[in-house]
Amino acid sequence: MARNLVGYLSAITFLAAAVFLVGCDRPGDLESFATKGPPSAEPASVNVPASPPEPVIPWALLAHDNLHDPRNPSLALMQEPAEALSVLSPAQEGNFVNWVAALRSGEISPRTNVYPETKIRVLDLDVLMVDTAAMPVVLFPHRPHTEWLDCSNCHDKIFVAKSGANPVNMFRILQGEFCGQCHGAVSFPLTQCQRCHSVPREQALQAVPK
Ligand code: HEC
Ligand code: HEC
Ligand code: HEC
Structure with missing residues (x-):
């Protein structure tokens, strides 16, 4: 009898652990949280005050931009576009930066030449x-x-x-x-x-x- 009870208990513990693992450890979960945010909240019937809309960040993460290899360990060394570009003068489309305004306002000051003998010719015409x-x-x-x-x-x-x-x-x-x-x-x-x-x-x- 006692042996049976121990058997049942360990079977239940095993099952509970298995359910826990299956529930939490799906490999996609963290990733989809990172890209899509938390799953949407309760249905509106529960009188929860409406939260303000999430800010839309238009720049894809490097690992999800379909350009960089997400398995490349060096990816972590690179600056994310959202971090680099969100501080510059905004545009509605393209890469969401108004580069003319960014240059004009001094937000960026790109190097004009590699070789000192290169002549810079700015023409105001x-x-x-x-x-x-x-x-x-x-x-x-x-x-x-x-x-x-x-x-x-x-x-x-x-x-x-x-x-x-x-x-x-x-x-x-x-x-x-x-x-x-x-x-x-x-x-x-x-x-x-x-x-x-x-x-x-x-x-x-x-x-x-x-
Ligand atoms: C990068 C600059 C640029 C952008 C952006 C641009 N255009 Fe043009 N467009 C031109 C130039 C240059 C011409 C030719 C002018 C000339 O030859 O005197 C032209 C000509 C035209 C013409 C004259 C007829 C023809 O087929 O050439 C129309 C109509 C026109 N554009 C509509 C548009 C519309 C609508 C948009 C936005 C959806 C647009 N353009 C965006 C530069 C641009
Ligand atoms: C060799 C590349 C190149 C060609 C060809 C070119 N552009 Fe541009 N243009 C640029 C770059 C680079 C900028 C500044 C950065 C940006 O806005 O993306 C720019 C900026 C501009 C601006 C400034 C916009 C502002 O906000 O002040 C205008 C207007 C413009 N282009 C119109 C034209 C028209 C019209 C033509 C064709 C007749 C043309 N461009 C051809 C590369 C080019
Ligand atoms: C992004 C392209 C671009 C660059 C860079 C550029 N130009 Fe031009 N340039 C044009 C266009 C477009 C026209 C007008 C052509 C038309 O009307 O068909 C033009 C016209 C001209 C004209 C004729 C003006 C007139 O009234 O007849 C001259 C001169 C000229 N460019 C000189 C230069 C010089 C010098 C530089 C460098 C300092 C330069 N351009 C750089 C695109 C460019």
Whole structure:
């Protein structure tokens, strides 16, 4: 009898431990907590005050960005994009940083050259591109471009250095030509129409009488 009781008790203990392990130790649990947050709370009937919405953090964790190998132990040495980028001037899309504003405000001061003999040429010249149908005219500003790029990045492979001399249109830009070589790839995305189409037509025609 006593032996039986010990047998039952140890069987129950074993079962309880097994249930505990099965319940808590599923390998996905911690991971999904880290990426999705805690499971949603009780149904609303229990009079719990509504909590404010969780802040949306748009940057994926390095281990979940489908670019880095999550098994690589060196990943822990890298700074998470959310930590690095969330302190910079925000943008709505792309990588969620307005890099022009970040540079202008001094939030970042990137090194301009590796070799001392490299000449930095910042050109403060705006070019109006007026072939925009019903959209506001495009103002192409050299200054923010030449703060990041050299003349040779654009001239003359992408653009001939002459106002109106390039067969640019929106279709070709969307195909990745002209402005689309960079915008939508490494600089702000093409969905931000108004950052390029920034000058009302009447105002543009006053600036450059035909
Ligand atoms: C990176 C800068 C840039 C962005 C962003 C951009 N455009 Fe353009 N767009 C241009 C340039 C440059 C032209 C050609 C102007 C010229 O040749 O005089 C153009 C031309 C156009 C034209 C004239 C017709 C045509 O097919 O070329 C339309 C319409 C137009 N864009 C609409 C849009 C809309 C809508 C958006 C946003 C969804 C947009 N653009 C975003 C630069 C841009
Ligand atoms: C990001 C690309 C880009 C870079 C970098 C760039 N340009 Fe340009 N440049 C353009 C575009 C676009 C135009 C206008 C072309 C058009 O209207 O078809 C232009 C036009 C010009 C023009 C003609 C202006 C006019 O009124 O006819 C000159 C001159 C010029 N660029 C010189 C330079 C110099 C010098 C540098 C370097 C300091 C430089 N550009 C860097 C894209 C660039
Ligand atoms: C060689 C790459 C390259 C090309 C080609 C290029 N851009 Fe840019 N552009 C940049 C970079 C880099 C920046 C600054 C960083 C950013 O905003 O992503 C920039 C910034 C700008 C800005 C400044 C926006 C602001 O908030 O002040 C405008 C406007 C712009 N580009 C329009 C154009 C137009 C229009 C064309 C085509 C006629 C064009 N760009 C072609 C790389 C390029």
